[in-house]
Amino acid sequence: MARVLVTEPIAEDGLEVLRREADVDVRHGLSHEALLSVIGDYDALIVRSETQVTADVLASAKALQVVGRAGSGVDNIDMQAATRRGVVVVNAPEGNTIAAAEHTIGLMLALARHIPAAEASLRSGAWQRSKFIGVELRGKTLGLVGLGRTGAEVARRARGLEMNVTAYDEWVGPER
Numbered sequence: 001m002a003r004v005l006v007t008e009p010i011a012e013d014g015l016e017v018l019r020r021e022a023d024v025d026v027r028h029g030l031s032h033e034a035l036l037s038v039i040g041d042y043d044a045l046i047v048r049s050e051t052q053v054t055a056d057v058l059a060s061a062k063a064l065q066v067v068g069r070a071g072s073g074v075d076n077i078d079m080q081a082a083t084r085r086g087v088v089v090v091n092a093p094e095g096n097t098i099a100a101a102e103h104t105i106g107l108m109l110a111l112a113r114h115i116p117a118a119e120a121s122l123r124s125g126a127w128q129r130s131k132f133i134g135v136e137l138r139g140k141t142l143g144l145v146g147l148g149r150t151g152a153e154v155a156r157r158a159r160g161l162e163m164n165v166t167a168y169d170e171w172v173g174p175e176r
Contacts (some may be wrong), residue, residue, distance in 0.1 A: 003022065005039065036056060058082055
């Protein structure tokens with residue numbers, strides 16, 4: 001049975017799927033040195049963005065066949081070293097799309113309603129409600145640069161807030 005090392009938090013349902021097919025060890029927060037000392041025992045490694053999969057990690061990973069990146073990008077993985085060693089690198093670019101879009105909308109709402117400033121004022125002992133009324137997002141125009149997965153989800157949610165959405169993306173046609 002394949003051995004899989006998971007070094008960062010991933011969804012429990014994803015772990016359940018892995019456990020049906022492999023022997024899974026979840027070891028969050030490994031130092032670089034600790035990762036070097038244990039990686040040789042594993043066939044697969046699953047990371048997010050914190051774990052640095054460097055050339056020395058890959059060199060220590062004698063049995064490693066695949067590195068899975070839970071999320072988009074592979075900037076924390078030495079792709080050249082992985083290729084030289086024949087290690088396949090895969091990612092899950094849609095894994096955090098909804099979370100990123102919701103976070104973006106949440107930040108927009110917080111800024112439109114002055115929530116950070118109001119919270120700081122309240123914590124200092126003041127209650128200045130009229131100073132922090134803010135503005136409605138309904139009817140406002142949101143400009144997006146990039147209409148990929150996350151940008152499209154932000155646009156969808158902004159339209160749900162009755163915002164006008166305009167976007168620029170050199171890879172997306174004007175009809176979209």
